[in-house]
Amino acid sequence: xKIMNCPLNGPRNISEFTYxxxxxxxxxxxxxxxIEWADYVFNSDNAAGVxxxxxxxxxxxxxxxAERHTVTDQIIRTFDPKEVxxxxxxxxxxxxxxxxxxx
Amino acid sequence: MxxxxxxxxxxxxxxxxxxxxxxxxxxxxxxxxxxxxxGHGLAIAYYLAKYHGITNVAVLEKSYLGSGNTARNTAVIRxxxxxxxxxxxxxxxxxxxxxxxxxxxxxxxxxxxxxxTLAHTDATVRAxxxxxxxxxxxxxxxxxxxxxxxxxxxxxLNLDPGHLPVLAGLWHMDGATARHDAVAWxxxxxxxxxxxxxxQLTDVQDLVIENGAITAVKTNRGTIKCGCAVQAIAxxxxxxMAKAGIRSPIQTFPLQAMVTQPFKPFLxxxxxxxxxxxxxxxxxxxxxxxxxxxxxxPLYNSRSTLDLKESLxxxxxxxxxxxxxxxxxxxxxxxxxxxxxxxxxxGLSPVENYYLDAGWGTWGFKATPICGKTMAELIASGGxxxxxxxxxxxxxxxxxxxxxxxxxxxxxx
Numbered sequence: 001x002k003i004m005n006c007p008l009n010g011p012r013n014i015s016e017f018t019y020x021x022x023x024x025x026x027x028x029x030x031x032x033x034x035i036e037w038a039d040y041v042f043n044s045d046n047a048a049g050v051x052x053x054x055x056x057x058x059x060x061x062x063x064x065x066a067e068r069h070t071v072t073d074q075i076i077r078t079f080d081p082k083e084v085x086x087x088x089x090x091x092x093x094x095x096x097x098x099x100x101x102x103x
Numbered sequence: 104m105x106x107x108x109x110x111x112x113x114x115x116x117x118x119x120x121x122x123x124x125x126x127x128x129x130x131x132x133x134x135x136x137x138x139x140x141x142g143h144g145l146a147i148a149y150y151l152a153k154y155h156g157i158t159n160v161a162v163l164e165k166s167y168l169g170s171g172n173t174a175r176n177t178a179v180i181r182x183x184x185x186x187x188x189x190x191x192x193x194x195x196x197x198x199x200x201x202x203x204x205x206x207x208x209x210x211x212x213x214x215x216x217x218x219x220t221l222a223h224t225d226a227t228v229r230a231x232x233x234x235x236x237x238x239x240x241x242x243x244x245x246x247x248x249x250x251x252x253x254x255x256x257x258x259x260l261n262l263d264p265g266h267l268p269v270l271a272g273l274w275h276m277d278g279a280t281a282r283h284d285a286v287a288w289x290x291x292x293x294x295x296x297x298x299x300x301x302x303q304l305t306d307v308q309d310l311v312i313e314n315g316a317i318t319a320v321k322t323n324r325g326t327i328k329c330g331c332a333v334q335a336i337a338x339x340x341x342x343x344m345a346k347a348g349i350r351s352p353i354q355t356f357p358l359q360a361m362v363t364q365p366f367k368p369f370l371x372x373x374x375x376x377x378x379x380x381x382x383x384x385x386x387x388x389x390x391x392x393x394x395x396x397x398x399x400x401p402l403y404n405s406r407s408t409l410d411l412k413e414s415l416x417x418x419x420x421x422x423x424x425x426x427x428x429x430x431x432x433x434x435x436x437x438x439x440x441x442x443x444x445x446x447x448x449x450g451l452s453p454v455e456n457y458y459l460d461a462g463w464g465t466w467g468f469k470a471t472p473i474c475g476k477t478m479a480e481l482i483a484s485g486g487x488x489x490x491x492x493x494x495x496x497x498x499x500x501x502x503x504x505x506x507x508x509x510x511x512x513x514x515x516x
Contacts, residue, residue: 001409015410019400038501042352042443046341048403070355071403 002073006057007064007080020054022046023065023084050076122292123168129302132328133161135482136320138307138343139336140164141173142283142468143460145290146475147333147482148299154476155483158298161329162291163322165306169287172337175405175437176468177360177382177394178283179373181218183238183245183275185230185511188494189446190241192473195491197243197277199472207289211281212387218278219248219256221376223267230510231273244276259369264421267378278373280384283468290475310346316455317347331456331482338438339403340448340461347454352500353440353462356397357404359411361434363426365389370423377512379418391426393419397439397465405436439464444505445512449474449495450481450488458482459497465512 002014022044027036045051048071055078056063065084067076111117135151137144140162151157164170180200182193204211222228231247238245250262253272262269295301302324311319311326319328334343341353366389375382380396395415398408412434420427441464442448448462460478463470477489488496494506 034503035501038503039350042500043350044352044354045345046351046354046401048339048342070401073402073404073406 004055004066004075005078006060006062007078008062009057009060012057016058018056018058020056020063023052023054122288123295123301126302127300129161129305129322129324129327130300133300134159134330135161136327136329136332137162138320138332138334139171140168140287140291140301140303141171141335141337142169142287142290142471143173143337143463143474143478144333144335145169145287145294145301146471147335147460147478148301148475149290149294149297150476150479151483152294152297152299155479157479157483160294160299161327162294162299162301163305163307163320164301164303167303168291168301169284172437172439172463172467173287173471174284175360175435176283176465177384177392178280178468179218179382179384180213180279180281180469181275181373182241182243182277182469183218183220183234183273183511184508185234185237186446186506186508187237187241188506189508189511190237190243192491192495193469194238194241194243194277196470196473197279199476200279200281200469203281203286203289203472207293209285209289209292211285211289213279213281214387215277215279216372216384217256218275218373218375219253220273220275221253221269221374221378222271222273223269223376223378225270227378228271231271234273234511238275246274246276248272248274256372257370257374259423259425260374261422261424264379264418269376274372280373280386286468286471290471307343310343310454310457312347312454312457315453317457329456331458333458333460333478333482335460335478337440337461337463337467340440340459340463344452344459344461347452347457349452349454349459349497351448351461351497352443353448354401355403356400356439356441357402357406357436358394358397358439358465359407359415359434359436360392360394361412361415361431362386362393363391363429364432366391366429374422376418376422379422381415381418381422383419383422390432391423391429397441403438405438407434407436441465443500445508446506447474447495448497449478449492450497451486452497456486466508 066078182197184190235245306323309321341351344351370385373384442462477492
């Protein structure tokens, strides 16, 4: 069994987790073009290598971030999202908070 | 006959039929470079030569022919999809498959057994009614059948698996299977006969794009110029698209499958159930092939996991309880390029003279002939997209015009 280390619950079987997609910056839906929004909704880097992605520990509904190698399937690090989201996110009024998010 | 055999045994000029000519040096330039020597790439090459007289073509394959998903899929041929766009496209492919052995003078072991999909919920029964009507509208042979008819078709099937009794079935008489490697070999043989060059162990490492148009490809055997290029590399589509600077909606997941020891023939149709995440068929050798859903998270690795095997086989045994004693002989995985709407990406790309044959997820094998034919038409016309593949353009994701086939896959992924 493959084990993933949940930052909240400790090491658990990978079957307890749900994959949640790549960490990517969200454009401002009020001001961005349709093309930018479509790019955000559908497109992904789908990189072969180390990626940062969202995961959820399903029984506790706890979302966190993981660095994982998509060729070797090695989980390098899992961490609480507060490492990245360290200030209040304002989803309105030309928010730039999410634009600064990078892997 | 033994005398003939003896004669040829002693003679030095035994009439050997060569399917593929010996490898040659790469030329410095080709009219068309096809990246990927699987079924799709070879089919494009064949139809370019056959229908359009374009033979200055190189097929570049990084490993051996059909080494990727062409030889890893579970060889299901069917057209009972959900959307008009999808059914029209796949139905044409089924028609083409029926005559391929004759066309190739090479037996692809096409076997029209019919495909049975099981409904375990009222919602699925409703979806089946729609699929049956859409399929009939486009000339396919599909109908709804009840439990009694299912029992007659597949006596060994357990109609009351656990908490999910079978309510009805979608019986697709055009459903078939074929030897997938032979499809690639048949196309390769006939394309090579017409002058197409097939280069194995030739890895395309980068693309040369000048002023928004492709001009050359860089390979491990040197750079070659090209009038145009097409990528047909299931499993790594988005990585090649990234080299061309193209963003893609593809996410890449492994899909695991396995096969048992051979049994006497007991299962004629291909049987699938998306509620049980499982499809089952018996090959002409008697082995039972199990395929299921993709892995739960993206990966570029064909490793095996116990979790997926356990869940897939638990469901397979619910469907066919006597298989509980069967021994597994082999397991493998393919790398599938899943798109958000479970339809392929075919046609033009933002790079001029660079064409896409990508995003084939778990539905690529059955489309091999029609994909090859329509892509060849697109390339030969210099970029005029045939009507049949217009709905599958990459831009559908920026126009929010997806072709949703998620409900029509054999197993939910």
